[in-house]
Amino acid sequence: xxxxxxxxxxxxxxxxxxxxxxxxxxxxxxxxxxxxxxxxxxxxxxxxxxxxxxxxxxxxxxxxxxxxxxxxxxxxxxxxxxxxxxxxxxxxxxxxxxxxxxxxxxxxxxxxxxxxxxxxxxxxxxxxxxxxxxxxxxxxxxxxxxxxxxxxxxxxxxxxxxxxxxxxxxxxxxxxxxxxxxxxxxxxxxxxxxxxxxxxxxxxxxxxxxxxxxxxxxxxxxxxxxxxxxxxxxxxxxxxxxxxxxxxxxxxxxxxxxxxxxxxxxxxxx
Amino acid sequence: xxxxxxxxxxxxxxxxxxxxxxxxxxxxxxxxxxxxxxxxxxxxxxxxxxxxxxxxxxxxxxxxxxxxxxxxxxxxxxxxxxxxxxxxxxxxxxxxxxxxxxxxxxxxxxxxxxxxxxxxxxxxxxxxxxxxxxxxxxxxxxxxxxxxxxxxxxxxxxxxxxxxxxxxxxxxxxxxxxxxxxxxxxxxxxxxxxxxxxxxxxxxxxxxxxxxxxxxxxxxxxxxxxxxxxxxxxxxxxxxxxxxxxxxxxxxxxxxxxxxxxxxxxxxxxxxxxxxxxxxxxxxxxxxxxxxxxxxxxxxxxxxxxxxxxxxxxxxxxxxxxxxxxxxxxxxxxxxxxxxxxxxxxxxxxxxxxxxxxxxxxxxxxxxxxxxxxxxxxxxxxxxxxxxxxxxxxxxxxxxxxxxxxxxxxxxx
Numbered sequence: 027x028x029x030x031x032x033x034x035x036x037x038x039x040x041x042x043x044x045x046x047x048x049x050x051x052x053x054x055x056x057x058x059x060x061x062x063x064x065x066x067x068x069x070x071x072x073x074x075x076x077x078x079x080x081x082x083x084x085x086x087x088x089x090x091x092x093x094x095x096x097x098x099x100x101x102x103x104x105x106x107x108x109x110x111x112x113x114x115x116x117x118x119x120x121x122x123x124x125x126x127x128x129x130x131x132x133x134x135x136x137x138x139x140x141x142x143x144x145x146x147x148x149x150x151x152x153x154x155x156x157x158x159x160x161x162x163x164x165x166x167x168x169x170x171x172x173x174x175x176x177x178x179x180x181x182x183x184x185x186x187x188x189x190x191x192x193x194x195x196x197x198x199x200x201x202x203x204x205x206x207x208x209x210x211x212x213x214x215x216x217x218x219x220x221x222x223x224x225x226x227x228x229x230x231x232x233x234x235x236x237x238x239x240x241x242x243x244x245x246x247x248x249x250x251x252x253x254x255x256x257x258x259x260x261x262x263x264x265x266x267x268x269x270x271x272x273x274x275x276x277x278x279x280x281x282x283x284x285x286x287x288x289x290x291x292x293x294x295x296x
Numbered sequence: 297x298x299x300x301x302x303x304x305x306x307x308x309x310x311x312x313x314x315x316x317x318x319x320x321x322x323x324x325x326x327x328x329x330x331x332x333x334x335x336x337x338x339x340x341x342x343x344x345x346x347x348x349x350x351x352x353x354x355x356x357x358x359x360x361x362x363x364x365x366x367x368x369x370x371x372x373x374x375x376x377x378x379x380x381x382x383x384x385x386x387x388x389x390x391x392x393x394x395x396x397x398x399x400x401x402x403x404x405x406x407x408x409x410x411x412x413x414x415x416x417x418x419x420x421x422x423x424x425x426x427x428x429x430x431x432x433x434x435x436x437x438x439x440x441x442x443x444x445x446x447x448x449x450x451x452x453x454x455x456x457x458x459x460x461x462x463x464x465x466x467x468x469x470x471x472x473x474x475x476x477x478x479x480x481x482x483x484x485x486x487x488x489x490x491x492x493x494x495x496x497x498x499x500x501x502x503x504x505x506x507x508x509x510x511x512x513x514x515x516x517x518x519x520x521x522x523x524x525x526x527x528x529x530x531x532x533x534x535x536x537x538x539x540x541x542x543x544x545x546x547x548x549x550x551x552x553x554x555x556x557x558x559x560x561x562x563x564x565x566x567x568x569x570x571x572x573x574x575x576x577x578x579x580x581x582x583x584x585x586x587x588x589x590x591x592x593x594x595x596x597x598x599x600x601x602x603x604x605x606x607x608x609x610x611x612x613x614x615x616x617x618x619x620x621x622x623x624x625x626x627x628x629x630x631x632x633x634x635x636x637x638x639x640x641x642x643x644x645x646x647x648x649x650x651x652x653x654x655x656x657x658x659x660x661x662x663x664x665x666x667x668x669x670x671x672x673x674x675x676x677x678x679x680x681x682x683x684x685x686x687x688x689x690x691x692x693x694x695x696x697x698x699x700x701x702x703x704x705x706x707x708x709x
Contacts, residue, residue, distance in 0.1 A: 032383035053415040135375035293376045
């Protein structure tokens with residue numbers, strides 16, 4: 027086994043190296059999950075409470091308009107919220123991950139991508155918990171679920187959620203190492219984006235076509251709409267979906283490459 | 297056979313921005329687009345054209361003062377930071393220990409931390425599982441395995457951390473100052489383990505300020521000075537070279553330029569020399585031998601005269617005063633007349649092996665006299681171990697600071 031350490035030159039994805047270190051994903055994710063719920067009375071239940079409480083609040087304030095997109099409002103809200111929570115917590119944790127793990131980064135080498143990816147895996151773990159409750163709510167409201175379409179759309183929407191969370195998250199993580207301003211930008215951004223995503227209102231509520239397009243730039247639009255299409259009978263607006271999916275891909279590529287390009291200097295800057 | 301590690305012309309530069317914080321703020325980047333050359337940027341060579349080879353099974357020590365570039369070199373070897381130019385060819389797996397317990401989390405249990413830390417250090421899960429009992433056994437904390445780390449004493453944490461590291465099995469091991477952990481007994485255990493690693497034919501690169509341990513562990517050593525490699529040979533020769541280097545550097549008038557002094561300015565401490573009993577310059581003293589420490593003072597004008605007391609204060613590196621060789625203790629006035637020298641003759645150096653910091657104080661001996669010149673940490677004394685008591689026993693290395701003659705008597709009563 028011979029290899030060279032030399033000045034940073036070409037840009038590669040380093041997939042082979044990530045595979046070599048695959049066990050580290052597991053340990054970092056496990057660490058974050060364990061630490062997150064250590065010394066909490068309710069433990070994992072917090073992963074369920076948060077979207078449920080938000081659902082309750084939104085139902086009280088916005089639920090008066092009756093069913094949305096053919097779904098009872100609580101189902102409509104929760105279906106958006108559980109995916110949105112993956113995005114928002116994944117983004118926040120990934121965005122801060124390089125700074126919070128600076129002590130490790132400065133002392134030992136491993137592929138840096140493991141850190142933001144692990145924080146997203148933690149968010150996906152929470153999603154599994156919340157998804158169980160979502161199923162219960164679906165049954166409670168007797169929503170008709172397509173047994174073929176629903177699992178397919180679930181996978182597709184999780185895929186879109188993951189790549190957009192990773193894209194934006196790794197971009198923010200890399201920027202945060204260099205510009206600590208992003209520490210303050212992230213929470214604000216997550217909050218603002220919640221209202222700019224059709225999580226709690228249907229995009230059809232907006233009559234202006236241009237604003238619809240603008241909202242569709244949010245990569246989570248396609249994830250949430252496709253997810254809902256597994257159990258509602260609304261026609262999908264493909265032009266908006268393309269924009270949103272394109273945006274997800276764009277962030278994924280930009281985030282990945284910016285992270286890879288700057289990661290070698292993290293130890294000097296962190 | 298090809299060397300296991302070839303370091304070829306490695307340099308690392310940092311840009312020093314004289315106005316800015318180490319990390320940028322967005323505002324700085326935005327505004328710097330508009331103003332050019334507003335802050336002075338200086339290229340700083342942390343490492344400057346370093347080349348050397350390490351052969352399989354060889355242990356190499358890296359010696360140098362703080363800021364000489366030792367840690368930067370280790371960071372480049374560990375792939376934490378890339379070199380600015382040059383390259384390193386490695387023919388084996390490198391594991392680096394720049395710190396023990398990297399990634400330890402206080403909320404996780406001892407068991408969980410062993411797995412996490414081992415994995416961060418590059419061990420496979422199976423590997424950790426197979427060595428788990430040995431690691432726990434070595435650390436001696438088996439009772440607390442399922443207790444969160446935050447309830448461990450700091451000593452226990454260090455022991456657990458070192459134990460994980462001790463069971464790494466890379467071809468090349470890069471170590472930075474991690475041996476100074478735990479109590480005496482555990483330190484001995486660590487040393488034994490390190491020597492075992494060396495005997496197994498693995499390659500070690502080792503940085504430590506404890507030159508004794510370094511010479512013991514490493515056959516060869518390189519000396520770094522201000523980012524440059526200035527010497528490479530056996531570790532004994534390198535240690536000697538390093539001592540001479542620090543001495544040559546300090547034997548000029550370099551104390552004269554120090555600004556962190558106070559006094560009335562009539563005389564300034566200019567330089568120092570370490571002499572043996574034959575008045576020959578030396579780099580280090582052995583415990584128990586005669587030491588003559590000579591300090592030269594420069595007068596502000598040639599006719600200047602003063603009666604003074606002079607004190608040489610010996611401190612440990614934590615800044616704790618051990619004792620002072622004070623002429624005032626003997627009511628002995630020193631007559632200073634123009635440029636002069638003051639020599640402290642110490643028939644037996646009672647210091648235990650180690651490094652000590654010396655302060656020099658010169659003050660007027662008359663009642664109400666003021667300080668003429670005072671210099672903190674004027675120079676360092678390095679003391680080598682020796683058979684102080686002349687009984688064929690080298691006294692315990694790390695616990696004593698000072699040796700003293702004594703007698704033990706027993707009587708029946």
